[in-house]
Amino acid sequence: MADEVILLSVWASMFGMRTRIALEEKKVKYDYREEDLWNKSSFLLEMNPVHKKIPVLIHNGKPVCESLIQVEYIDETWPGENPLLPSDPYQRAHAKFWADFIDKKVNVTARRIWAIKGEEKEASKELIEIFKTLESELGDKHYFGGETFGYVDIALIGFYSWFGVYNKFGNMSLESECPELTRWAKRCLQRESVSKVLPESEKVTKFIFQRLGLE
Amino acid sequence: MADEVILLSVWASMFGMRTRIALEEKKVKYDYREEDLWNKSSFLLEMNPVHKKIPVLIHNGKPVCESLIQVEYIDETWPGENPLLPSDPYQRAHAKFWADFIDKKVNVTARRIWAIKGEEKEASKELIEIFKTLESELGDKHYFGGETFGYVDIALIGFYSWFGVYNKFGNMSLESECPELTRWAKRCLQRESVSKVLPESEKVTKFIFQRLGLE
Numbered sequence: 292m293a294d295e296v297i298l299l300s301v302w303a304s305m306f307g308m309r310t311r312i313a314l315e316e317k318k319v320k321y322d323y324r325e326e327d328l329w330n331k332s333s334f335l336l337e338m339n340p341v342h343k344k345i346p347v348l349i350h351n352g353k354p355v356c357e358s359l360i361q362v363e364y365i366d367e368t369w370p371g372e373n374p375l376l377p378s379d380p381y382q383r384a385h386a387k388f389w390a391d392f393i394d395k396k397v398n399v400t401a402r403r404i405w406a407i408k409g410e411e412k413e414a415s416k417e418l419i420e421i422f423k424t425l426e427s428e429l430g431d432k433h434y435f436g437g438e439t440f441g442y443v444d445i446a447l448i449g450f451y452s453w454f455g456v457y458n459k460f461g462n463m464s465l466e467s468e469c470p471e472l473t474r475w476a477k478r479c480l481q482r483e484s485v486s487k488v489l490p491e492s493e494k495v496t497k498f499i500f501q502r503l504g505l506e
Numbered sequence: 507m508a509d510e511v512i513l514l515s516v517w518a519s520m521f522g523m524r525t526r527i528a529l530e531e532k533k534v535k536y537d538y539r540e541e542d543l544w545n546k547s548s549f550l551l552e553m554n555p556v557h558k559k560i561p562v563l564i565h566n567g568k569p570v571c572e573s574l575i576q577v578e579y580i581d582e583t584w585p586g587e588n589p590l591l592p593s594d595p596y597q598r599a600h601a602k603f604w605a606d607f608i609d610k611k612v613n614v615t616a617r618r619i620w621a622i623k624g625e626e627k628e629a630s631k632e633l634i635e636i637f638k639t640l641e642s643e644l645g646d647k648h649y650f651g652g653e654t655f656g657y658v659d660i661a662l663i664g665f666y667s668w669f670g671v672y673n674k675f676g677n678m679s680l681e682s683e684c685p686e687l688t689r690w691a692k693r694c695l696q697r698e699s700v701s702k703v704l705p706e707s708e709k710v711t712k713f714i715f716q717r718l719g720l721e
Contacts, residue, residue, distance in 0.1 A: 341607065341639065350596075353596060355596070355599045355603075356603055357602075357603060357606055360599050360602045360603055360606065361599075363598075363599070363602070364595055364596070364598070364599040367595035367598065368595045380579055380582035380583045381565075381568060381570070381579070383578075383579070383582065384570045384575050384576075384578070384579040387572075387575045387578070388570075388571055388572060388575055391572055391575065392556065424556065
């Protein structure tokens with residue numbers, strides 16, 4: 292029986308991007324279904340009754356929730372092509388630490404820039420610090436895991452398509468503040484899995500401005 | 507060469523308890539070092555420079571941070587005895603989902619009961635709902651993973667030693683609200699790994715009251 296793989300997501304979600312990139316890396320065919328967060332499908336509510344959030348990956352009828360867990364699940368279910376996590380336990384723990392750092396810090400801080408009035412300045416500074424910490428973890432490596440594109444790259448790259456939003460609301464240029472990270476992002480974009488999935492920064496910015504009624 | 511395993515933690519930390527229980531389950535000998543959070547050791551700051559938080563597990567000189575990542579690391583490094591995560595990818599993802607749910611919901615909500623004045627009532631209600639959700643996931647299973655004590659049990663059990671704190675500040679009885687979860691906790695406490703590590707609820711309550719200058 293062929294695998295039936297469905298992904299419920301929203302095109303601008305950096306979390307959904309993770310799962311899509313992982314599926315592309317593994318060359319898994321999947322049925323992508325765009326959700327409307329203001330009018331969630333009953334299928335989404337049924338598949339993720341606890342959090343009621345996207346992305347949800349449904350493999351042969353069974354849901355997997357939370358993007359990083361989905362990426363690990365994809366890596367374990369289709370282990371042959373392009374391993375995403377290292378096999379060494381210490382290296383795995385190291386990769387998970389940085390993906391967890393991204394999850395705990397980046398989005399929470401970034402949202403304060405564009406979604407909470409009055410916090411733009413403070414949150415912008417903090418976000419730059421967070422990206423600089425990531426930049427120093429990257430060091431002079433090609434990808435976060437070394438020579439091979441993998442888990443931490445997938446965890447972070449979606450946020451690059453939101454740089455335009457952060458820059459505009461935070462009145463800054465993340466590209467100038469973090470030139471190494473920007474070079475890394477451009478390197479990632481040379482991969483088909485990433486270029487196929489990441490939207491243009493301008494498109495995300497326009498979408499957010501429209502959503503907030505600023506345009 | 508024998509393994510050198512060091513754990514930096516604080517006795518009342520439910521996160522540190524996770525790592526200690528996992529080490530006990532695997533029968534790994536380790537050097538436990540109590541930290542003072544108001545005067546952190548330079549070794550802690552050196553081993554976890556990003557978050558500067560306990561617990562930190564140091565294996566042959568190399569640090570692993572974040573308690574759930576430590577539990578996975580322990581399971582992968584000493585796979586022989588008492589597997590903590592299931593081997594099937596879907597079951598693994600399912601266990602990780604619930605551990606992540608605990609991390610995202612339980613502590614954040616519980617802290618609002620005892621650490622944020624004015625939020626006790628609302629947060630107590632929410633915490634009961636969270637534990638009821640966990641209770642319904644447990645169902646009539648012996649442990650969260652079925653017959654075998656494992657990852658989700660380890661992620662949750664430490665909070666049981668804080669029930670006294672939540673009850674006192676929230677003016678409630680979590681034991682009466684969640685009888686099935688209480689029975690599960692008592693079952694866990696029959697395991698040597700858990701009984702050896704979990705402090706008495708009264709001891710935790712006394713400690714918190716002293717810390718807050720309420721006694």
